Amino acid sequence: MGGLGVPQPFATTSSILLWVTLLCLAPAIRSSGPPRAELCLDPPWINVLRGDNVTLTCDGFQNPGQDSIEWLHNGSVLSIHQDSYFIPAINMEDSGEYQCRTEHTALSSSVQLQVSSDWLLLQVERLEFMEGDTMTLRCHSWRSKPLHKVTYYHNDKPLKYEFQSFNYVVPKVNYTHSGSYSCTGVMGHISHLSATVVITVKGENHRTVNVIVPILILVVVMAISAAAVLYYYKRHKKPAHTPDEIGRIEVENSMSYSLLKHTDNPEEEVPGHSTYQNH
The missing domain is CATH 2.60.40.10 (Immunoglobulins)
Known part of the structure; x- marks a missing residue:
């Protein structure tokens, strides 16, 4: 017999559980990286009128006197490297998504600034x-x-x-x-x-959902995997004998027993054999 291998269903189940575990732990893995920069608005309003003055500030770990801050507007890098970005008399084209980062921080969460023209x-x-x-x-x-x-x-x-x-x-x-x-x-x-x-x-339950959902996904996948394994073994398990097969097996066992019985006594006299020799 060859070496014992890992049953295919168990290998598949392990792979699934590994991927689900990694997905559930992904937020924690990401959070272990560099801290995010924080983008602040002054004034703090996310919606402004055309002509207003707006200042965006990027807070993060930064060496004094270094202009290594990167600003992005709608995904495009701006030619601004100071920690504050002042927009005087803001216009409609200044609307959109803003982000920033420093040399020691990851990209900040986006701030959506909406500029409108109204009274x-x-x-x-x-x-x-x-x-x-x-x-x-x-x-x-x-x-x-x-x-x-x-x-x-x-x-x-x-x-x-x-x-x-x-x-x-x-x-x-x-x-x-x-x-x-x-x-x-x-x-x-x-x-x-x-x-x-x-x-x-x-x-407050909204925060709890963010924690519970990955756990529920893991439990559901484990339950589905266990059901798949059970189904696999039920499909591949040797089926039970039918009544006809049981009767046939009993007859074969009986015949085998009779043959073995005669084989175990080879010197037993055959009827009529001793009488022939005496005569």
Whole structure:
């Protein structure tokens, strides 16, 4: 007999489990690399009006006096190497995705900056919040013209009225704060309405899902692999004998037993043989 090999089903199962384990551990492996740079906006709004001034700052491990920071706009490298990127009187073409990195950090998460041309804009710091976060909204006028009689709306229902323009702050948001927001305000003698901004508030269970999902995937794959192995062995297991086969085997065993019995006594006299010799 040759050496014992690893059954094919077990080899396949091991390969599957190995790949699933690597996929589940991929986020942890990636997190062990260099830290990400952090991109910040000043002012902190992700949506601005044409003509506003915007400053982007790249925070990360950087040696003093070295201009080795790389900036990207919509995936293209910019000819800017300072830790701050100032955009005066921003234009429509400045909209898009911004990222940065230093010589000691990985590429930062992207910041989507939206530039619009309008009289009034409801500004937000981001579009997604976690329960418990502080949310600040700002009703902003073109070229920061004086604005009064400001009203904030949530799902078309008025939230707050201010004779002068003030920010609308929610100290701790929850799922009821999800929905569409807008504002109205008067510039001079004309009332203006901002475009709608949709904000989503996610619960704490959203973070838990990011951890549980890979584990569930691993459990499901292990269960499927075990079922496949069981199915394989059931298909290749020697089938049980039918009643006809059992009867045939019993007859063959009986005949074999009779033959063996005579073979084991070769000197036993054949009937009539001794009588012939005596005569």
